[in-house]
Amino acid sequence: MANVGIVIISHSEKVADGVKDILEQAVGQVTVESAGGTEDGEIGTSLEKIQGAIENVHSAQGTVVFYDLGSAKMNAEIAIEMLELENVHLAEAPVLEGAYLAAVEASMGSALDEVVKALEKEFK
Amino acid sequence: MTFTVEQAINWLTKSNEKIQKNKDYLSELDQAIGDGDHGINMARGFDEVVKKLDGNDYEQVADVLKDAAMTLMSKVGGASGPLFGTAFLKISMAVKGEEAVTFGTFVKALEDAVAGVKQRGKAEEGEKTMIDVWSPMVERMKAADDFDASVIRDNAKSSMEATKDIVATKGRAAYLKERSKGHLDPGSVSSYYIFEALAESLEEGA
Numbered sequence A: 001m002a003n004v005g006i007v008i009i010s011h012s013e014k015v016a017d018g019v020k021d022i023l024e025q026a027v028g029q030v031t032v033e034s035a036g037g038t039e040d041g042e043i044g045t046s047l048e049k050i051q052g053a054i055e056n057v058h059s060a061q062g063t064v065v066f067y068d069l070g071s072a073k074m075n076a077e078i079a080i081e082m083l084e085l086e087n088v089h090l091a092e093a094p095v096l097e098g099a100y101l102a103a104v105e106a107s108m109g110s111a112l113d114e115v116v117k118a119l120e121k122e123f124k
Numbered sequence B: 001m002t003f004t005v006e007q008a009i010n011w012l013t014k015s016n017e018k019i020q021k022n023k024d025y026l027s028e029l030d031q032a033i034g035d036g037d038h039g040i041n042m043a044r045g046f047d048e049v050v051k052k053l054d055g056n057d058y059e060q061v062a063d064v065l066k067d068a069a070m071t072l073m074s075k076v077g078g079a080s081g082p083l084f085g086t087a088f089l090k091i092s093m094a095v096k097g098e099e100a101v102t103f104g105t106f107v108k109a110l111e112d113a114v115a116g117v118k119q120r121g122k123a124e125e126g127e128k129t130m131i132d133v134w135s136p137m138v139e140r141m142k143a144a145d146d147f148d149a150s151v152i153r154d155n156a157k158s159s160m161e162a163t164k165d166i167v168a169t170k171g172r173a174a175y176l177k178e179r180s181k182g183h184l185d186p187g188s189v190s191s192y193y194i195f196e197a198l199a200e201s202l203e204e205g206a
Helices: A013-026 A047-057 A070-083 A095-107 A112-123 B005-021 B023-033 B038-054 B061-075 B080-095 B103-121 B131-142 B149-165 B172-180 B186-204
Strands: A005-010 A031-036 A063-066 A088-090
Touching: A005 A013, A005 A047, A005 A070, A005 A095, A013 A031, A013 A095, A031 A047, A031 A095, A047 A063, A047 A070, A047 B061, A063 A095, A063 A112, A070 A088, A070 B080, A070 B103, A088 A112, A095 A112, B005 B023, B005 B038, B005 B061, B005 B186, B023 B038, B023 B172, B023 B186, B038 B061, B038 B080, B038 B186, B061 B080, B080 B103, B080 B186, B103 B131, B131 B149, B131 B186, B149 B186
Parallel strands: A005 A031, A005 A063, A063 A088
Antiparallel strands: none
C-alpha cells in the first residue's frame, strides 16, 4: 500500500526543492513533491503548482501539506478546497522539521491520522 | 440600473489600467510596511486577467468574474492573489444566473466577498487591510437603492485614506505595530482603484 504523501510549499522554488532533496536523501522511502515559487519561478506561490503537487503524491492513504508564509497557506487552503480530495491535511509545523518528521512516520507506513498526531505532539 | 457583461469587462480592464499606472506607487507603499511586492504582484495578476478575458465571449457577468478570480489566484504570487481572487470568486458565485445583475444582487455579492476575504485572511475590520475598504462599501451600498458611481468612488477613497491611522495587526505590517501608523495600507489602495474602476464602468454604461 502507498504511504502518506508529503507536499512542500514554499515561496521559493529552491527552498521547496531543497526540503524535498533532504527528505529523499535522509528518509528515502517517501513520496514527496515540491511546489515552490510562482509559475515563472519568482518568489511567491502558485495555486496550480500546489494543486499539481498534491495530485501527484495523493493516494487513499492521504497527504500532508506543509507551507512557509502567509499566502502559501491561503493558496494551500484554496487548492485543497478545490481538489475536493479526502484526507488532505494542512500541517501547522515548521516546514523542514515538520516535513522531516512526517516523512519518517510515513516511511514506517503510519496512517495519516498517526502522522498528524505525531506532528501535533512535536510542534504544539 | 443593472450591471452587464460589458461593464464587468470594462471594470476589470480599468482596474488593470489603474494598477499598471500605479504599480511603483503600490510597491512603495508596501515597502514601507510590507514585503514590497504588492505593486508587482497586482500588476502581474491583473495583466493576466485582461489577457484571459480578451480571447473569450461571455454571456454572464459571473463567468467574467470567475475567470478573473481564478487568474488572480494562480498568477499573482503573493497574499493578494488568494484574497482578491476570493473576493471576485464570491461575487461571481453570488451573481450567477443573472445576465444583467441587479443592484440588490450586486450588494449581496459584495457582502459575500467581504465574508469570504475575512474567512480566507482570518481578518476583521479595523486591522489595516483591504477589508477596511470593502466592508464600509457594503454598508454604504446597503443604505442605497441603486448604483451610484460617485457614492462608490467617494466611499472607497475616504475608507482608503482612513487606513493611514490604523495600527496593523495582520500580515507582515503587524510586526511593525505602532510604526505601521501613518502609512496607507497597500491592499486598501488597490481596492480603491478597483472601486474607482467600478464607478467609471457604471458611468460609461453598457
